[in-house]
Amino acid sequence: MSQSWLDLPQGTLYGIEALPYASAQVGDKAHLVVRIGDHALDLTAAAPALGAGWAPVAEPGNLDDLLAAGPDVWAQLRRDVTSWLSDTVYEGRVREHLVAVDGLELLLPFTVGDYVDFYASENHAANLGRIFRPDAEPLTPNWKHLPIGYHGRSQTVVVSGEDIPRPRGQRRTPDGEVVFGPSVRLDIEVELGFVVGVGSTRGETVEVADVEQHVFGVALVNDWSARDIQAFEYVPLGPFLGKSFATSIGAWVLPLAALADARVEPPARDVPLQDYLADVPGEPWGLDIDFEVRLDGEVISRPPYAQMYWTPAQMLAHITVNGASVRPGDLFASGTISGVDVDQRGALIEMTWNGRDPITLADGRTRTFLEDGDEVAISATAPGPGGVRIGLGEVRGRILPAR
Template structure:
């Protein structure tokens, strides 16, 4: 697990002036990575690092010889059109590039003249997914979400007995994972009709799911589990993740094999990956309620218990089409915290996923599952906010929502804030709901 070092010093300032603003998501202490190109230009996508309102073009920095030694070798791996090769190098290479970038971007750095021509404005950029995602697994780590949703369907037995023993997950589809800003189309599917005769048409209960995405770095050999104490060496970084859900399609289709069309029509990933090293000041103990069972030994690491949780504030914002047309800003629906919402840590997910011998690979994505807090203002889905659609929420302009409507823009935000550390953020994870395709007569 990453220790604090000079790159985390709260007093560090950058010659990129916008990086010193108090409310920026991307101060010099953050340095998240993504894949971008300049909008409107016929050029390939390439890897970059966010700093203030700018992006450091890593291919350009490599060509100009900004870095040397281990950092130069690392930036060469990050000079392509995805982060996979860089992610595969492991923590030593990641840390070498982070340190070199931090020193080159600090006020008074000698590298400023070399690095300045490598900057591009974020306002003029377009993004693609930060990695080629080979496999995607969605977990169910949010215990408050699991309990609340369980009560809606099983009032007498909301939390199934395996939940506190095993990280629940299922394998999802990668082809419909899209980068923030890509519209998401309302899906068609079967829903339960009268008796046992289904209906086919657009989902009427379209929902968001507030999640974190965990991107894997180095993998493991087939048949060789990853020990809990080494699990974080295989974890590259964290993104925001909206795993959209069609709540009316899922109940009809999910038995006995789990979600299918209700989950595979679209998932939205934020463009910037905040590295685990950047998150070092914002780790927290794994806290379980009194009386809960201790994790089995393969999920129980001393360091993970002490610092395995992530202290990330999470928010959900909604702007309807009517609000947008009237020039009204988005309204915040909820605010919560990942360390209070998640019952399992990222390291435990890696240890469990590989425990049966599954071989993880660079660029694999884990979804945390919906991260809801204990209070109604911390809900990570409309299903919880509206109590299964029974209690619609009223927006400031008078509109009501039980679930999402066409034209709604849903945005996730995340930030880490502590008195002894510089605030860092994750940028935006946003998409607008488009109407469903026509139904065949």
């Protein structure tokens, strides 16, 4: 395990084992940066100065060209940055391109192409089944046979820190009246997003074994949800206005390579899978990632990703099995991450059991769903090499009144 010549904070989550990427405003243009401790290395400036062969992919200032460049370039860039930050021979030339993270204006890290949101947590799906269908089986008959998902609206994917105006739409009141106005049941969904790099050919399936050839990395996601609008509109075609108003994504994208020590076996399958979804023996794609959810600074939940039933490899295979293709910048998200325990649920609709059991905050306030002014911040960490923890950054958003 390499050590950096940079004086890193004790216990940092952003040591040389992590190295997540972001796009930052530098002067009048965007620059591609990589985080190390409390600093970021400006790759757009450093790469040509140090003669890196991949310098052209950093020049645009975001991840777009790097995503399309493919695994060989991804690996070479990571090797070079690791060497620059660990070998003292580079220290003099690299230091001039380091900037403090706190002073950065972070931008949307890549141009989002298509956006697909899944429903991959058995705990979450079963909880919602118990809430809405208490006299029926919690899971729908198809749930364990395929990863259920829907196509979202990529143009409303926003970077962490952007405010979220409360959406408006039609909803049905408890008395059965159909009304129009601001959502009164605004919710969060704690998710992990997967960023596609190399695209696929239309008509061909991306095999489970090939996920690393196509997925560049991960980012934190909050798929804001207007539960009352969603409940009235979703039959028969599924989520629309209750979801499409905003999805927040973390500014930092962690390369999939950084999660090698976080890979674990997914939960045991108790239903036979079709061949295209079969797990590859010895190549597990469950991920041991611990999430933390804070409402106005107070921790309200700690969802564990390791309990997710469907893996990213299976999600990508399912996206493409009908012949649909993916392209650089496509984003697919896991759906709400929820654990078995009450304090591991990843959405307010579960935490409060659809409003029946309000959350009481330390200052005495209670919440069933989000109120104007509430700020939600989601962070996550994962195991890295040698027993260290690595950080996945944060995704944050504050609710504004409806416009």
